Amino acid sequence: MDFSLSNEQRAWQMTARKFAEEEIKPISLELDDKPDALGSFDWDIIEKGSRLGFRTMAVPKEYGGEGTDYVTQALVMAELARGDSAISKTFSQNWKWSHLISAACNVEQKERFLRPFVADHRFLLGKGITEPTAGSDNRLPPKDDNKAGLKLRAERHGDEWILNGEKCFIANAPVGKLFFIDARTDPNAPLRQGTTMFLVPYDTPGFRIGKVFNKSGWRFYRNGEMIFENARVPHINVVGPVNGSSMPQSNVAGDRTGGDLFGDLELAANALGVCDDACEQAMKHAKTATQGGRPLIEQQMVQLKLNRMNMLTEALRSMVMRVAWEHDHKVHSANAGLAMNLSTDVIQEVTELNLEIHAGGAIARAAEKLVRDAYIWSHLAGDTVQRLKVAGRLARQTTA
Amino acid sequence: MYNLHLSPEQLEFRDTVRGFVDDVVKPVTLKADRLDLGERTLPLPVLDQASQMGLRTLALSEELGGVGADQLTCCIVTEELAAGDADLAAVVAETAMLGKLLFSAMSPAQRQRHQAFLDDDRFHLAYADHEPKSETALGINYHRPAAAIGPLKTTATRDGDGWVIQGSKDCVANAPLARLFAVEAKTDKGASVFLVPRDTTGLTVSENAEPRWYHGSCGTLELKACRVPGDALLGAEGSGPLLGRADSQHDAPVFQALNLGIGRAAYEAALEYAGLRRQGGRPIVEHQAIGTKLADIAIRLDTVRTLIWRAAWAADHPAAVADRSLPDLPLATASRIVTAEAIYRAAKDAAECFGAMGVMRDMPLQKYIHDARICLFSGDGVADLRLRVAESLANYRRGPSMQAAE
Numbered sequence: 069m070d071f072s073l074s075n076e077q078r079a080w081q082m083t084a085r086k087f088a089e090e091e092i093k094p095i096s097l098e099l100d101d102k103p104d105a106l107g108s109f110d111w112d113i114i115e116k117g118s119r120l121g122f123r124t125m126a127v128p129k130e131y132g133g134e135g136t137d138y139v140t141q142a143l144v145m146a147e148l149a150r151g152d153s154a155i156s157k158t159f160s161q162n163w164k165w166s167h168l169i170s171a172a173c174n175v176e177q178k179e180r181f182l183r184p185f186v187a188d189h190r191f192l193l194g195k196g197i198t199e200p201t202a203g204s205d206n207r208l209p210p211k212d213d214n215k216a217g218l219k220l221r222a223e224r225h226g227d228e229w230i231l232n233g234e235k236c237f238i239a240n241a242p243v244g245k246l247f248f249i250d251a252r253t254d255p256n257a258p259l260r261q262g263t264t265m266f267l268v269p270y271d272t273p274g275f276r277i278g279k280v281f282n283k284s285g286w287r288f289y290r291n292g293e294m295i296f297e298n299a300r301v302p303h304i305n306v307v308g309p310v311n312g313s314s315m316p317q318s319n320v321a322g323d324r325t326g327g328d329l330f331g332d333l334e335l336a337a338n339a340l341g342v343c344d345d346a347c348e349q350a351m352k353h354a355k356t357a358t359q360g361g362r363p364l365i366e367q368q369m370v371q372l373k374l375n376r377m378n379m380l381t382e383a384l385r386s387m388v389m390r391v392a393w394e395h396d397h398k399v400h401s402a403n404a405g406l407a408m409n410l411s412t413d414v415i416q417e418v419t420e421l422n423l424e425i426h427a428g429g430a431i432a433r434a435a436e437k438l439v440r441d442a443y444i445w446s447h448l449a450g451d452t453v454q455r456l457k458v459a460g461r462l463a464r465q466t467t468a
Numbered sequence: 469m470y471n472l473h474l475s476p477e478q479l480e481f482r483d484t485v486r487g488f489v490d491d492v493v494k495p496v497t498l499k500a501d502r503l504d505l506g507e508r509t510l511p512l513p514v515l516d517q518a519s520q521m522g523l524r525t526l527a528l529s530e531e532l533g534g535v536g537a538d539q540l541t542c543c544i545v546t547e548e549l550a551a552g553d554a555d556l557a558a559v560v561a562e563t564a565m566l567g568k569l570l571f572s573a574m575s576p577a578q579r580q581r582h583q584a585f586l587d588d589d590r591f592h593l594a595y596a597d598h599e600p601k602s603e604t605a606l607g608i609n610y611h612r613p614a615a616a617i618g619p620l621k622t623t624a625t626r627d628g629d630g631w632v633i634q635g636s637k638d639c640v641a642n643a644p645l646a647r648l649f650a651v652e653a654k655t656d657k658g659a660s661v662f663l664v665p666r667d668t669t670g671l672t673v674s675e676n677a678e679p680r681w682y683h684g685s686c687g688t689l690e691l692k693a694c695r696v697p698g699d700a701l702l703g704a705e706g707s708g709p710l711l712g713r714a715d716s717q718h719d720a721p722v723f724q725a726l727n728l729g730i731g732r733a734a735y736e737a738a739l740e741y742a743g744l745r746r747q748g749g750r751p752i753v754e755h756q757a758i759g760t761k762l763a764d765i766a767i768r769l770d771t772v773r774t775l776i777w778r779a780a781w782a783a784d785h786p787a788a789v790a791d792r793s794l795p796d797l798p799l800a801t802a803s804r805i806v807t808a809e810a811i812y813r814a815a816k817d818a819a820e821c822f823g824a825m826g827v828m829r830d831m832p833l834q835k836y837i838h839d840a841r842i843c844l845f846s847g848d849g850v851a852d853l854r855l856r857v858a859e860s861l862a863n864y865r866r867g868p869s870m871q872a873a874e
Contacts, residue, residue: 201746436681
């Protein structure tokens with residue numbers, strides 16, 4: 069057992085902490101407060117973070133990226149999230165798809181897409197999976213319904229594929245330059261056997277962004293509709309085998325959010341940073357705010373809340389760092405999914421306790437924002453489908 | 469004797485208000501642009517219609533010109549209204565509760581002067597007790613003799629045959645709408661309550677700034693050399709505050725019924741959606757994971773309703789503790805705690821059934837979560853209420869009014 073960080077890991081952590089404190093935190097509440105969905109984005113913070121390497125953390129060094137390990141990625145996500153959860157996610161969303169490029173794209177595609185991604189500080193990545201009638205069905209396709217799951221259609225015409233349909237809630241859609249798109253290429257086969265993954269640049273003819281969603285939390289994070297009307301994508305942009313994108317045994321396993329190595333860890337590590345922020349806010353308030361001239365922390369009820377917040381946060385930290393270490397050492401388990409599920413319960417309880425400590429008089433905007441951000445986990449990381457998926461993984465492990 | 473039958477009048481009230489909410493309230497309040505927290509405004513025409521149905525004067529006795537509904541009936545009505553809109557329900561409930569409290573404490577002459585309340589649909593009431601920077605939490609004073617509420621700073625001084633009131637108040641529910649305020653102020657003889665019409669010279673009312681962290685309408689009062697006639701005094705000079713504690717008004721079961729109405733709106737939305745939304749090859753309600761989630765929500769709502777109705781019944785039957793029918797516990801505070809926690813959980817779970825739609829600001833689920841959160845965290849928070857129950861269990865008594873004695 070060795071819990072120490074390498075000098076390089078520590079250096080990344082400190083750089084991220086400084087950036088979060090000096091650059092992210094000062095603008096976080098102001099951006100959260102912008103009333104419309106478009107107003108809360110800020111390209112400056114993306115550029116500044118990108119110059120420090122936070123956009124390209126997961127790109128291998130041979131392609132000009134930072135080539136960091138999972139432990140470093142977890143540390144940096146948590147530190148950035150301490151400044152603003154949604155800004156951290158906007159950076160790490162690129163790592164998620166950088167991992168996919170490394171795992172699934174051929175050499176020609178890597179050259180064609182990774183090079184410009186690394187070179188442009190405003191180049192963001194996304195992936196379109198969810199559709200209005202296909203959410204949970206993509207994560208956990210029913211065995212008895214071949215039609216279930218995404219419906220966006222791709223048909224081959226010579227060297228091109230013609231895409232028709234729509235996606236919704238797609239992260240980075242309104243700000244991204246390149247997207248992975250899962251499309252149905254065999255409408256009669258089950259989802260996993262009839263889906264192909266395409267690389268679709270933002271300026272593809274016939275492809276446009278529709279509505280930008282206005283969310284109660286993670287307001288910086290842009291989610292949008294994607295509309296495909298005879299969008300033309302060249303065959304060389306097919307990732308992996310046709311009809312093979314979602315095959316679990318393929319290394320092009322599509323998005324198995326929660327199933328891929330990075331996705332589960334990502335949400336758990338981000339939650340950890342939010343919890344750190346909440347614990348810090350709570351302790352500061354408990355020691356400085358007074359009642360009857362005495363600091364709140366003199367009260368047992370406040371001490372018990374601080375205890376629980378820190379206990380849950382440290383338990384989550386242990387699990388997040390363990391999972392990151394296991395990923396680096398190729399130890400395969402269901403732990404990443406469990407950490408993601410746990411992070412939902414922890415982030416919500418910890419941010420709500422923080423708000424409770426701040427109760428009385430005017431409500432603290434900063435504490436209230438964290439509670440709204442934390443509720444995002446309910447549909448991403450802790451909904452019953454995400455828990456059932458992990459249970460399925462555990463069951464498969466024990467029969468193996 | 470144990471009787472859970474509702475009277476024909478109570479059933480009729482419930483059906484009428486439910487119909488009103490479905491036909492009139494929801495078409496206005498569930499519009500996308502009103503679901504966004506930043507855009508919320510009070511639906512005044514709907515509020516007028518609620519008044520025309522008698523809901524504004526619901527609790528005031530029939531002899532004094534009101535509807536004369538008991539607390540239980542008020543709870544039934546408020547739950548229905550809040551299932552349509554928590555803001556609407558909050559304004560109506562505040563005025564209805566204060567109508568009974570204030571008008572039954574008034575002299576016949578005072579009632580005569582303020583009789584416009586009976587007929588004017590926009591005549592709302594507010595009770596101004598809370599003062600800026602005053603500490604209302606029990607907190608550090610738990611089981612300590614010190615006052616839980618600091619001394620009253622607003623003063624009323626005799627001036628000829630009248631009074632001059634000086635001071636400021638905040639967190640006053642209904643302030644931006646109210647035509648008549650009951651203002652707590654200190655005279656030589658201690659804490660007293662004064663009736664201050666909105667058009668009184670020297671009174672300035674302003675609406676609370678964003679962010680919105682209350683239901684209905686809320687604001688602050690500045691009283692600068694505010695002169696009122698001698699008989700603006702409600703009850704005897706120094707007789708103490710009418711409400712007892714800064715926020716005991718919100719311990720009233722009707723405000724818990726409001727909280728319950730929020731949960732019911734979330735539940736009904738989730739149940740309907742779970743029957744329509746197909747994932748996993750069937751409507752999601754047919755999956756155990758969603759079905760049991762909805763079951764838990766329904767169980768919570770019904771548990772909470774039982775507690776609220778019991779607290780309301782207790783308020784309607786003050787002798788029920790003495791005759792040993794009810795335990796000597798602060799039932800209203802206890803049910804407020806359980807309600808706030810259960811409904812918050814219910815609203816979150818209901819929203820989860822909607823996936824990403826549960827966090828969209830043009831969809832109702834995030835509104836229900838926020839509304840439930842207000843009930844849980846506003847004021848001094850539910851945690852502080854637990855301390856009050858704990859003191860009560862130990863029969864702790866804080867002695868005579870510290871406010872009066874300073």
